[in-house]
Amino acid sequence: MPDTRVHRTACEVSVPAPAGVLYGLIADATVWPLFFPPCLHVEQLDFDGTRERLRMWALAGDRISSWVSRRHLDIGQRRVRFRQELPARPIESMTGVWSVHPAGDVCRVRLEHAFTVTGDAPADVAWAARVTRDNSRAQLDSLARLAQRWTRLDDLAVTFEDTVRVKAPAELVFDFLYRAADWPEDLAYTRPLAVREDTPGIQTLTLDGRSATGTRAVRIAFPSAGRLVHKHLHTSGPLAAYTGEWSIESHPAGVDVSVRHHILLSDDAAAGGQDAARRLRDELARTGRHVLEHATRHACGAVRVL
Structure with a gap:
């Protein structure tokens, strides 16, 4: 039987930015979901300062793919090598280097x-080559845009969160957050128009598009950890990118339910000064708190019924 053919792609970009800044953005894969459009979520499984294992979820054309990657970070050579341990079909093996x-x-x-x-x-090879090139180009283009704004990245990338304590089982809270299609009418502004779940634990939400958070979002559930992460696609206006996480932490007195927001402001929002950024932050925080309030009432009401 002949050896499986190795296919190769390569993309590059020239950026007027310091090499250290570029390497830093490549090396810290945990920020990729906010910075790189195809990347949906990254879980760092192991890291010893040089070698790491990552679980990654990303858009691959019209699919959502997930795999485990091993990376070797070489800061001296400003190089990151990677190898996928468990590639998503039809990929059999994948290696590469930044x-x-x-x-x-x-x-x-x-x-x-x-x-x-x-x-x-041939059809699978063509699909894999096209997706690899498209995602590579999207990542490099985003890297170039971000690196040219490196002196302002701390102002453009903002994280904030809210937490409430609930005297109810964590499972009931998670159940409410997970079943977004069943959210009540007074969450209509937040409730998705449709929820599709082709793979257990991975949901694609269709949104009404009335806000800058866009018309589509992807959510990835980790039920045993009490976590639900999300990334909004096709954001607009002041919101260049938006990711977040719902998390539930148990305590003797109940559970802490948190909603964390990660936003990347557009240049227009940044040009609008602190007021524009504050308005966007207030809107997202208000929406998150509204869902938290409903999750609390749902869980506590279910406990009273039981």
Whole structure:
């Protein structure tokens, strides 16, 4: 039987930004969901300062794919090598490397992939090559935009959260948050128009688009950990990107339910000053608190019934 053919792709971009900034954005994969459009969520499984294992979820064309990657970070060479342990079909194997090359006033960033496809069917190879190139280009373009704003990134990327304590089982709170399609009418502004769950624990939400959070979102559930993460797609206006997480932590007196927001402000929002950013933050925080209030009433009401 002949060896499986190795297919290769390579994309690069030149950026007028410091090499250290570019390498830092590549090395910290936990921020990729906010910064890179195709990336939905990243869980860091192991890290010893040089080598790490990541569980990643990303858009792959019209699919949602998930895999485990091993990465080797070489800060001296400004290079990150990676290998997928458990690729998503039809990918059979995937390796690659990020590299940053200073060149005068700019840096050249290169992203290379080498992959094999199960059965090497032409349609599967074409799909894998197209998705790999498209995602690589999207990541590099976003990296270039962010790196050129590196002196303002602390102002553009904002995180905030709210927490309430509930005297009810964590399972009841999680059940309410998870079943977004069943949220009551007075959450109509937040409740999705439709929820699709082709893979257990991964939901695609269709939204009404009345706010900057867009018309589509993806949620990934971790029931045993009491966590539900999300990323909103096609954000607009002042919101360049938006991710977040619902989390539930048990205590002897009940459970703490938190909603955490991660936002990336657009240039227009940043140009509008602190007032524009505050209005956006207040709107998202108000929406999150509204859902928290309903989750609390649902869980406490269910306890009284029981």
